[in-house]
Amino acid sequence: MSVFPPISMKPEVHQYLEQVFLNQELVEALGLPEAERRFRRLLVCLSHPPGFTCVRTSTHLAAREEVHRRLEEELQQVEIYTFNYVLLLPVVGPRYPDPASTPGPPHRPSPHIWRELGSVVPQRSEVVVGAQCGSAVLRGAHVFAPGILATPKFLKPGDVVSVFSDVDGRCTRGALRFQGNKEFVGNGVSEMHRAAIFGQEPVKGIGVRMTEPLYQSPSFDGVLPSLNLPSVVVGHVLGPLPGDRVLDMCAAPGGKTCHLAGLMDNKGEVVALDRIRNKMAAISGNAAVLGLTCVTPYCFNSTKAVSSDPAMLHSEGPPYPPESFDRVLLDAPCSGLGLPGAGLTPDQLTLVQRFHPELSNKAPPISAEAPPHSTEATPLPTEAPPISREAVPHPTEAPPLSHRADTDTIGFFIAKFLKN
Numbered sequence: 001m002s003v004f005p006p007i008s009m010k011p012e013v014h015q016y017l018e019q020v021f022l023n024q025e026l027v028e029a030l031g032l033p034e035a036e037r038r039f040r041r042l043l044v045c046l047s048h049p050p051g052f053t054c055v056r057t058s059t060h061l062a063a064r065e066e067v068h069r070r071l072e073e074e075l076q077q078v079e080i081y082t083f084n085y086v087l088l089l090p091v092v093g094p095r096y097p098d099p100a101s102t103p104g105p106p107h108r109p110s111p112h113i114w115r116e117l118g119s120v121v122p123q124r125s126e127v128v129v130g131a132q133c134g135s136a137v138l139r140g141a142h143v144f145a146p147g148i149l150a151t152p153k154f155l156k157p158g159d160v161v162s163v164f165s166d167v168d169g170r171c172t173r174g175a176l177r178f179q180g181n182k183e184f185v186g187n188g189v190s191e192m193h194r195a196a197i198f199g200q201e202p203v204k205g206i207g208v209r210m211t212e213p214l215y216q217s218p219s220f221d222g223v224l225p226s227l228n229l230p231s232v233v234v235g236h237v238l239g240p241l242p243g244d245r246v247l248d249m250c251a252a253p254g255g256k257t258c259h260l261a262g263l264m265d266n267k268g269e270v271v272a273l274d275r276i277r278n279k280m281a282a283i284s285g286n287a288a289v290l291g292l293t294c295v296t297p298y299c300f301n302s303t304k305a306v307s308s309d310p311a312m313l314h315s316e317g318p319p320y321p322p323e324s325f326d327r328v329l330l331d332a333p334c335s336g337l338g339l340p341g342a343g344l345t346p347d348q349l350t351l352v353q354r355f356h357p358e359l360s361n362k363a364p365p366i367s368a369e370a371p372p373h374s375t376e377a378t379p380l381p382t383e384a385p386p387i388s389r390e391a392v393p394h395p396t397e398a399p400p401l402s403h404r405a406d407t408d409t410i411g412f413f414i415a416k417f418l419k420n
């Protein structure tokens, strides 16, 4: 059952996804009503926190039991489930007063945990935040001041406030109140004066410390960095097979790259592109520590990584001809333009299509333009530097992230396209 309205996306992105989910093959197999139901369900799921946060234990760094124990201590999370090398941490909510009579949460905790957490009741004093900030709160973040749009006139540190997400992006920054479409995401305590939040100087830091989030979601910000707890779902959804040729378009620091290579039993090839040169060592380092020789990292802008022009192609390395990979992962940064909150531009979607023949059959390109070409490709040295402590990004301060899809979700999305 739905607590929040379905995700809204740019019309061209919505249309693109719809055509993928309602492609002829699926409609013939499932029937139109079922295919449409699945698409609607996808939009609802994307506007809610997931039922679990799933992390992979890096068993070369510590045994799963050890990671489990330290994570329980660190997060003071009562329930952590294990499955093989994966730890599943329930996201509990929505914490409405009467769980039995309110919309069903993705995960209902055991009754004792529900009692311990208590329910959350909106307060009189309201702070309105941008949709991306609201989404970060639903994934365990505090409200960072740049995400705040409206506060009461005399807001001061120590005030108890309810936080609402401006889901349609209609609230004006600096407003005193907002009557438009907004969703309650929890209660917290202000750490700033209104004047500081909306002052002349750019503001930083926590604006509202969340004390009663509507969804209790573990935050991994700064948690056990030495144990490296990367995400796990995307790799399994992409489902690479030994011998596949896989492209990871936004690879650094290589968490998902290495997972994919591991799932392929180190057979085949994972081409790992990232455009930031000084992040490349992390990819090769992580691969080397895990003994994954099938990973080939290149410092390359992946929006230029496909070319139909034979003069641009080399015997190895990017750019590659269209349709040269079995699977493509795009785990785009969450701070760009395009799909709100996900940094996925129509060009990137087009690029994924061009790499993968099946996808191009199932949905029309968003942009007919081929990305510009480049000859720059720098294979990395094979010698591995020490393993990077740079963890896979987690929702931390309310970046312009959203009530909408986050990076992982988009990775999931693309992975799903290719698998179907």
Ligand SMILES: C[S@@+](CC[C@H](N)C(=O)[O-])C[C@H]1O[C@@H](n2cnc3c(N)ncnc32)[C@H](O)[C@@H]1O
Pocket (backbone or CB within 6 Å): 249, 250, 251, 252, 253, 254, 255, 256, 257, 273, 274, 275, 276, 279, 300, 301, 302, 303, 331, 332, 333, 334, 392, 393, 407
């Ligand atoms: C969300 S992080 C990727 C995390 C990675 N998939 C993992 O699991 O460890 C996004 C990465 O995309 C890279 N990036 C952004 N734009 C890019 C582009 N046009 N080409 C290649 N890499 C890009 C950034 O440098 C950043 O390292």
